[in-house]
Amino acid sequence: MTFIPTGKHLVAGNWLDGEGTFTSTPAHGPAHVFAVGTPALVARACEAAEEAFWQYGYSTRAQRAAFLRAIADEIEARADAITEIGSQETGLPEGRLQGERGRTTGQLRMFADHIEEGAYLDRRCDPALPDRKPAPRPELRLIERPVGPVAVFGASNFPLAFSTAGGDTAAALAAGCPVVVRGHPAHPGTGEIIAQAIEAAIRRTGTHPGVFSLIQGGGNEIGATLVQHPLIKAVGFTGSLRGGRALFDLCAARAEPIPFFGELGSVNPMFMLPETLSARADALGREWAASLVMGAGQFCTNPGIAVVLDNADTDHFVKAAVEALGKVPAQTMLTDGIAKAYRDGQARLASRNTVRSLLVTESSGRMALPNLFETTGKEFQADPVLGEEVFGPLGLVVRVTSVEDMLSLARGFEGQLTATIHMDQADTATARQLLPILERKAGRVLVNGFPTGVEVVDSMVHGGPYPASTNFGATSVGSMAIRRFLRPVSYQNMPADLLPSDCLG
The missing domain is CATH 3.40.605.10 (Aldehyde Dehydrogenase; Chain A, domain 1)
Incomplete structure (x- = not known):
């Protein structure tokens, strides 16, 4: 009825x-x-x-x-x-x-x-x-x-x-x-x-x-x-x-x-460690794209930032993500105001001279198409705007030059709902360095998963340091x-x- x-x-x-x-x-x-x-x-x-x-x-x-x-x-x-x-x-x-x-x-x-x-x-x-x-x-x-x-x-x-x-x-x-x-x-x-x-x-x-x-x-x-x-x-x-x-x-x-x-809210950064990216770059690119556009990106745990080493494996990861995102049709956003804020956020990133566009689409009305941008670790740390949440199906790839730069960038993040490590067994030493930083930054730390999909169970934490x-x-x-x-x-x-x-x- x-x-x-x-x-x-x-x-x-x-x-x-x-x-x-x-x-x-x-x-x-x-x-x-x-x-x-x-x-x-x-x-x-x-x-x-x-x-x-x-x-x-x-x-x-x-x-x-x-x-x-x-x-x-x-x-x-x-x-x-x-x-x-x-x-x-x-x-x-x-x-x-x-x-x-x-x-x-x-x-x-x-x-x-x-x-x-x-x-x-x-x-x-x-x-x-x-x-x-x-x-x-x-x-x-x-x-x-x-x-x-x-x-x-x-x-x-x-x-x-x-x-x-x-x-x-x-x-x-x-x-x-x-x-x-x-x-x-x-x-x-x-x-x-x-x-x-x-x-x-x-x-x-x-x-x-x-x-x-x-x-x-x-x-x-x-x-x-x-x-x-x-x-x-x-x-x-x-x-x-x-x-x-x-x-x-x-x-x-x-x-x-x-x-x-x-x-x-939160940008929920993911840290893609080198050995896992070498082994699974294409699959990780597609999987990130799927998580990024889930529900038109309107989840507070949407993984909006991927931190990666600047190398050929990352090129494959980015290519796979762009190809997957390019196949996603326009999705309805929850309100006209949210849709406008998404377009404004896209325009804000596109206007930064520190950002390179990987996939740019034109959303209109209450409909949203995915967008993907890229910057360097140095530029990300110098420009606070790049760390602001854009509520919707938008991602930012941050390329760093070394594991040390990745750790430095992790220390600079504000409080998050989630932070994710993608790793293989060979990445354990790097992950061991990263984990103490991330557990101070986020209420939930994931390994080899995507944060969209919050389980309602005794051991769940959905919260984190301010401003999450x-x-x-x-x-x-x-x-x-x-x-x-x-x-x-x-x-x-x-x-x-x-x-x-x-x-x-």
């Missing part, structure tokens, strides 16, 4: 209008009209979240797990309608959206399992020592407790897995934190149908309706109002460096500063993501009947 959005906000179980409207701009299919969020709606949602926290924040792990699984069930019950409107709004193919829906429901169920298992509580107990000299020691117990209401910003490039019921929302709800979502204007209809699924799960499980609200539209004012509301205790964000940094600064400037967990993210100790993917919305509380000489039940096992 085709889903027709109401265009309203969901605030604590009520579907509400705003004071104005905006119209969606789908890649294909009908546009829809949506209410614009207001500061008053934000305040109402935050107050409802605080009220819900007194119940939900003290609910049992079994109750929260049942709620998370109910959300996953309700999303699956709307599967076809979600795929249809998601494809219309974003231009993403149905197969990609179906896979992303599976990831979304999978991470909800993963967090349900995770909190039932209970290790995340980090329970600790030091028994009393009443006879200790010269002073007795009291009993001390520690567990992790939820921080309170959390603000979540939907992401443009993942309308399901990083948006309304995405990883930030799932982690916060698992921790015991109510959530207020600022929906992304690129896919408001997709956001609404997921909100309807969450509302159905709230009713089905008897959860307090203030545990979730969705505010649509309203521009920068609404985002700023949300992160500055005194009842919000943490923020999850995936988006641009400029937007994320502005919100980070607002969080830090509050009378009560709060943590801002922003994932802001605003908190290098956090991840937005995997079970460890729950830690962002918890804080340790120690209980001293607390009677057993006053302790949280989780303290006792």
Whole structure:
């Protein structure tokens, strides 16, 4: 059945209008009209979240797990309608959206399992020592407790897995934190149908309706109002460096500063070591091209830079990449704004006299074709513009003259989500020198793979040193993501009947 959005906000179980409207701009299919969020709606949602926290924040792990699984069930019950409107709004193919829906429901169920298992509580107990000299020691117990209401910003490039019921929302709800979502204007209809699924799960499980609200539209004012509301205790964000940094600064400037967990993008450099390039130059060129254009390059882990030695093997690598990229048809980008930013980024690189064009195409409208450029290590290190992310199917080859220059260049990179080493056994000595540098630069270090394809598992880190993210100790993917919305509380000489039940096992 085709889903027709109401265009309203969901605030604590009520579907509400705003004071104005905006119209969606789908890649294909009908546009829809949506209410614009207001500061008053934000305040109402935050107050409802605080009220819900007194119940939900003290609910049992079994109750929260049942709620998370109910959300996953309700999303699956709307599967076809979600795929249809998601494809219309974003231009993403149905197969990609179906896979992303599976990831979304999978991470909800993963967090349900995770909190039932209970290790995340980090329970600790030091028994009393009443006879200790010269002073007795009291009993001390520690567990992790939820921080309170959390603000979540939907992401443009993942309308399901990083948006309304995405990883930030799932982690916060698992921790015991109510959530207020600022929906992304690129896919408001997709956001609404997921909100309807969450509302159905709230009713089905008897959860307090203030545990979730969705505010649509309203521009920068609404985002700023949300992160500055005194009842919000943490923020999850995936988006641009400029937007994320502005919100980070607002969080830090509050009378009560709060943590801002922003994932802001990355160029995800790959280091192609000489022996593997000698053995597999053509294959690596084709494989890089395939990763570079996946999803029109609209992944935060898109491997945008290849660092190589300047030799004949690199010539073969580049030739294979150019040939593969030249066969890729135009792809639809997520929004008109993203498409324009991609063209601007291409033009910015093409205008540098330190850059040579390997493959130049002309993208127009919302469609994008791949582009490839080349520079030297010396020129790359001298021109900071060359290290800036271009969000889309664009790559830059950086030729260095020696392994020592490769190591020097690696030290100069800013923080990254990922860094990759392509190597053969004969490259081990060089890789051993490179690894300590890269693990200081990135949250995930790969060998002989490509970073597009983030696994939702316990051992995943999706974050890294600034500017990849605003908190290098956090991840937005995997079970460890729950830690962002918890804080340790120690209980001293607390009677057993006053302790949280989780303290006792």
